[in-house]
Amino acid sequence: MRLILSLLAGAALLNNAAQAADEVTLTVDHQKFTPAQFSIPAGVKTKIVIRNQDSVPVEFESYDLSREIIVPGHGETTIYVGPLESGNYQFFNDFDHDMKGSITVKAKGN
Amino acid sequence: MLATAIIMFREVLEASLIIAIVLGASRGIENRGRWVASGAMLGLMGAAIVALLANAASTEFSGNAQALLNATVLLGAVAMLTWHNVWMSAHGRQLSSEVKAVGSDVESGQRPMAALMLITLAAVMREGSEAVLFLWAIATGGEQGASMLIGGLGGVISGILVGMLLYLGLLRIPTRHFFGVTSWLILLLAAGLAAQAAGFLNQVGLLPSLGNSIWNTSGILSQNSLFGQFLHVLIGYIARPSGIQVVFYLGTFASIFLLMRTYGGNRKKKASL
Numbered sequence: 001m002r003l004i005l006s007l008l009a010g011a012a013l014l015n016n017a018a019q020a021a022d023e024v025t026l027t028v029d030h031q032k033f034t035p036a037q038f039s040i041p042a043g044v045k046t047k048i049v050i051r052n053q054d055s056v057p058v059e060f061e062s063y064d065l066s067r068e069i070i071v072p073g074h075g076e077t078t079i080y081v082g083p084l085e086s087g088n089y090q091f092f093n094d095f096d097h098d099m100k101g102s103i104t105v106k107a108k109g110n
Numbered sequence: 111m112l113a114t115a116i117i118m119f120r121e122v123l124e125a126s127l128i129i130a131i132v133l134g135a136s137r138g139i140e141n142r143g144r145w146v147a148s149g150a151m152l153g154l155m156g157a158a159i160v161a162l163l164a165n166a167a168s169t170e171f172s173g174n175a176q177a178l179l180n181a182t183v184l185l186g187a188v189a190m191l192t193w194h195n196v197w198m199s200a201h202g203r204q205l206s207s208e209v210k211a212v213g214s215d216v217e218s219g220q221r222p223m224a225a226l227m228l229i230t231l232a233a234v235m236r237e238g239s240e241a242v243l244f245l246w247a248i249a250t251g252g253e254q255g256a257s258m259l260i261g262g263l264g265g266v267i268s269g270i271l272v273g274m275l276l277y278l279g280l281l282r283i284p285t286r287h288f289f290g291v292t293s294w295l296i297l298l299l300a301a302g303l304a305a306q307a308a309g310f311l312n313q314v315g316l317l318p319s320l321g322n323s324i325w326n327t328s329g330i331l332s333q334n335s336l337f338g339q340f341l342h343v344l345i346g347y348i349a350r351p352s353g354i355q356v357v358f359y360l361g362t363f364a365s366i367f368l369l370m371r372t373y374g375g376n377r378k379k380k381a382s383l
Contacts, residue, residue: 055250056247056248056250057164057165057243057244057246057247059240059243059244063328063332063333063334063348063349063350064323064326064328064349064350065322066309066312066313066348066351066352066355067309067313068177068180068309068310068313069173069176069177069313070164070165070176070240070243072164072165072166073165073247075165077172077173078173079173079313080313080315082322083319084322085321085322085323087323090328094117094240095117095240095243095244095247096113096117097113097116097117097334098113
C-alpha cells in the first residue's frame with residue numbers, strides 16, 4: 001500500500017515537473033463554448049481554464065479525453081489534458097448536449 | 111422539456127442499473143432491501159452535499175477535489191462489489207438451494223450487507239450530485255423552469271423503470287444459472303467502474319495516461335448513444351480508452367476473477383469432504 005502511495009506521489013511530481021504547460025482559456029457564455037474549436041500541439045500537457053460566465057453550472061465532459069468536471073455558475077475551473085496524440089477530440093456540456101466543441105491536436109512542425 | 115428528460119434519464123440510469131444488478135445478485139439475502147434503501151437515502155444526502163460544494167468553491171483545487179472524490183467513490187464501489195462477489199461465490203450455492211425457504215438463514219461468514227449499502231450509496235451519490243446540480247440549474251433558470259422540471263422528473267422515473275426492468279429480467283433467470291450470471295455482471299460492472307476511476311486519477315495527474323487512444327470505436331458505437339451508454343455502465347465500454355483505463359479494467363477483472371476462483375473453489379472442496 002505504502003509502495004503504491006509513494007508511486008502515486010512520484011507520478012504526481014513528475015506530472016507537475018512536466019507542467020511547463022501551454023494554456024487555453026475556454027469561456028462559457030450564453031450557452032456556448034468560446035472558442036468552440038481550438039488547436040493544441042501534440043505531446044504537450046495543456047492547461048485548460050474553463051471560465052463560466054453564465055449563471056447556471058456546466059459540466060465539461062469529454063469521452064475522448066476521459067475528462068469530466070463541473071464548473072459552477074460564474075465560476076472557473078482548471079483541468080489538464082495530454083500529452084495527446086494528434087487527432088480530433090470532442091467535448092460537450094453534460095447538462096446541455098447541444099453545447100459542444102472540439103480540440104484539434106496537431107503534431108509539431110505541421 | 112425532452113432534452114431535460116433525456117439528461118436526467120442518463121444521470122439516473124447508471125445508478126439505477128447498478129442497484130438493479132446488486133439487488134438481483136443479492137437475492138435470497140435477508141433484509142437486503144432495507145440496506146439498499148438506506149444506502150440510497152445516504153447517497154442522496156451525500157449527493158446534495160457534493161452538489162453544494164461543487165457549486166460553491168471555484169478553484170483549481172475544487173476541480174481536483176471533484177475528480178478525487180469521484181475516483182474514491184468509484185474505487186470504493188469496486189472494493190465493495192469485489193467483496194460481494196467473493197462472498198457470493200463462497201456462499202451462493204448454499205443460498206440458491208435455500209432461496210425459496212422462508213426465513214432461510216445462511217450461517218457462517220460476514221454477510222456483505224454493508225457492501226450492499228455502500229455500493230448503493232456510491233452509485234446514488236456519484237450520479238445524484240450531477241442530477242441535483244442540473245435540476246437546480248434549470249429550476250433557477252427562469253421562464254421554462256416548470257416544464258423542464260416536469261421533463262426532469264419524467265427522466266428520473268424512466269431511468270428507475272429501466273433499472274426495474276433489468277431487475278425483473280434477472281429474476282427470470284433459472285435458479286441454477288442465476289448466481290453465475292449475476293456474478294459475471296458484477297465482475298464486468300466492477301471492472302468498468304475501475305476504468306472510470308483510472309480516468310479521474312489521470313485527470314488529477316496522479317496516474318499517467320499511457321496513451322490516450324488505445325482504440326477508437328466512436329464511429330461504430332458512440333458513448334453518446336443510448337446503447338453505448340448502456341454498455342458503458344454494464345460492461346464498462348469506452349469508445350476511446352486511455353492505456354491506464356485498459357490496465358485498470360483488465361487488472362480489476364483478473365483480480366476479482368482469481369479471488370472468486372480461490373474462495374469459490376475452497377468452498378466446493380469442503381462441501382464434498
